[in-house]
Amino acid sequence: MSFRPNPRHPYAHAARLPDGDEAIPLSTLFPESDPNGPFEIxxxxxxxxxMFERCAAAPDVHMLGFEIRLKWAHIVDERLKKAGLGARARVLGEDAKRALPRLVPSASVRAFYLHFPDPWWKKRHEKRLVMGDVLLDQIARLLVPGGTLLIQTDVEERAAQYEAQVGAHTAFVMAGDEPGSPRIADNPFGARSPREHRAIADGLPVHRLLYRRNLADGNV
Ligand SMILES: C[S@@+](CC[C@H](N)C(=O)[O-])C[C@H]1O[C@@H](n2cnc3c(N)ncnc32)[C@H](O)[C@@H]1O
Structure with a gap:
C-alpha cells in the first residue's frame, strides 16, 4: 500500500504512483516511450x-527513481522534464519498500542502484532503513536473470553489513573484480551519484558492491 502525504505538505503534489493497491505495469509509467524499456531503478x-548521467551514458535506458523526500522527488522529476528526458526518466515520491511490491511484471528490470543509502546509525532509526529483506526480495523479484544490483557507500562498516545481507540472499551472485567477492574498484555504469562525486572530491573511499541476479538454475 502506498502512503498518502499530508495534503498540506508543500510538495504533496509530487508525482507518485496511482493511489490504491493495484499492480502497476512498468511500461505504464513511461506511456510515451518504448513499452519494453529497458528499465533501471x-x-x-x-x-x-x-539519473541524468545514466540517461546520457545509456541512451536506451528507462530510469525510474523512488525518492521518499517529496521535495527532491518533485524537483528532480521537473528537471528531468525540462531537460527533455521526461519520457524515459522519472522520479516518484515514494517509499521504495512500499512501491516496489506493486510493480509488474517480475523479471523486467535490468539494473537496480542504491547509492549511499541509509546514512542513519542510531538504533532508534532502524525502522527507517531501506536496506533489508523486504527490499532485497523485491529487487530479486524484479531483476531480469543476470540483471545487476550496485550498492555504494563511503562507510566501510555499512559496506560489510550490506555484503552480509545480500550474501545471505540466495537470489544474488557476487560479480566483483575478483572471484568470490562483490567488491569493485570503480563504478562501471558511466554515471555517478551526487554523493559519489562528493566523496571522490573529498578523497573519501567509496566501497562498491556488485551482484547479478541468479538464473533459475542458480548460476549466472
Ligand atoms: C544519503 S542520501 C543519498 C542520495 C543519492 N543516492 C546520492 O548518492 O547522492 C539517501 C537517499 O535515500 C532516500 N531514501 C531513504 N529511504 C528511502 C526509501 N525508503 N525510499 C526511497 N528513498 C529513500 C533519502 O531520502 C535520500 O535522498
Missing part, C-alpha cells in the same frame, strides 16, 4: 545527478 536518488 534507482532507490533514493536524492538530488538526482545519477
Amino acid at each position: 534507482e532507490i533514493g536518488p536524492g538530488r538526482g545527478g545519477f
Whole structure:
C-alpha cells in the first residue's frame, strides 16, 4: 500500500504512483516511450545527478527513481522534464519498500542502484532503513536473470553489513573484480551519484558492491 502525504505538505503534489493497491505495469509509467524499456531503478536518488548521467551514458535506458523526500522527488522529476528526458526518466515520491511490491511484471528490470543509502546509525532509526529483506526480495523479484544490483557507500562498516545481507540472499551472485567477492574498484555504469562525486572530491573511499541476479538454475 502506498502512503498518502499530508495534503498540506508543500510538495504533496509530487508525482507518485496511482493511489490504491493495484499492480502497476512498468511500461505504464513511461506511456510515451518504448513499452519494453529497458528499465533501471534507482532507490533514493536524492538530488538526482545519477539519473541524468545514466540517461546520457545509456541512451536506451528507462530510469525510474523512488525518492521518499517529496521535495527532491518533485524537483528532480521537473528537471528531468525540462531537460527533455521526461519520457524515459522519472522520479516518484515514494517509499521504495512500499512501491516496489506493486510493480509488474517480475523479471523486467535490468539494473537496480542504491547509492549511499541509509546514512542513519542510531538504533532508534532502524525502522527507517531501506536496506533489508523486504527490499532485497523485491529487487530479486524484479531483476531480469543476470540483471545487476550496485550498492555504494563511503562507510566501510555499512559496506560489510550490506555484503552480509545480500550474501545471505540466495537470489544474488557476487560479480566483483575478483572471484568470490562483490567488491569493485570503480563504478562501471558511466554515471555517478551526487554523493559519489562528493566523496571522490573529498578523497573519501567509496566501497562498491556488485551482484547479478541468479538464473533459475542458480548460476549466472
Ligand atoms: C544519503 S542520501 C543519498 C542520495 C543519492 N543516492 C546520492 O548518492 O547522492 C539517501 C537517499 O535515500 C532516500 N531514501 C531513504 N529511504 C528511502 C526509501 N525508503 N525510499 C526511497 N528513498 C529513500 C533519502 O531520502 C535520500 O535522498
